[in-house]
Amino acid sequence: MPSSALRRSAAAAAALALAACAAPAVAPTAPGARRRAAGAGIAPIGATMRFGRPDMNAFAHMAQNAMAHAQAGHAVDRVYPGTVVIARGQTVAFESFPVHQVAVYAPGTRPEDVRLDAEHLADAETPWGTFPDVLIDDPASRLAVSPLSFERITWTPDAATFDRPGRYLVLCTLVFHFVPTRMYGWVEVR
Numbered sequence: 001m002p003s004s005a006l007r008r009s010a011a012a013a014a015a016l017a018l019a020a021c022a023a024p025a026v027a028p029t030a031p032g033a034r035r036r037a038a039g040a041g042i043a044p045i046g047a048t049m050r051f052g053r054p055d056m057n058a059f060a061h062m063a064q065n066a067m068a069h070a071q072a073g074h075a076v077d078r079v080y081p082g083t084v085v086i087a088r089g090q091t092v093a094f095e096s097f098p099v100h101q102v103a104v105y106a107p108g109t110r111p112e113d114v115r116l117d118a119e120h121l122a123d124a125e126t127p128w129g130t131f132p133d134v135l136i137d138d139p140a141s142r143l144a145v146s147p148l149s150f151e152r153i154t155w156t157p158d159a160a161t162f163d164r165p166g167r168y169l170v171l172c173t174l175v176f177h178f179v180p181t182r183m184y185g186w187v188e189v190r
């Protein structure tokens with residue numbers, strides 16, 4: 001069953017995308033932004049990772065047959081660069097281009113550990129309707145998950161996400177990105 005959190009996340013992203021159509025400004029969607037805005041616990045950004053590419057920052061080409069387009073898988077659906085290194089106390093700015101969703105898993109989690117059976121796939125609410133069972137929703141060892149990016153977004157997980165040394169798996173939860181194009185990378189915390 002899809003988690004309500006993922007549903008809320010997708011719904012929030014959809015609302016954001018719709019709002020973006022009316023107003024050009026797209027606010028970064030960072031959990032903990034309120035707390036940081038209050039002046040507490042600002043985490044320095046140690047690296048930037050991009051999910052997808054800026055030249056794919058338009059989804060007009062996906063509007064027709066969006067589901068079929070998404071399922072086809074594309075070579076650009078990758079993480080750039082594949083590995084970044086940060087220090088403890090830092091976080092990562094994830095620039096995400098349409099359409100991806102970033103999930104961070106605890107050190108020790110390997111790509112093959114992520115479960116992809118029907119019990120661990122969730123629906124995605126999109127501007128084109130509901131896409132059934134397309135989002136990887138395996139909460140085991142998962143530390144943080146971003147909204148779906150229907151526009152270019154920058155998502156910065158809370159500094160507590162990377163609070164110990166190790167190699168963190170970061171992946172796109174769209175199953176047809178994670179599997180055929182291996183859309184995942186690594187954050188090394190030293």
Ligand SMILES: [Cu+2]
Pocket residue numbers: 051077099100101172173174177178183
């Ligand atoms: Cu993706």
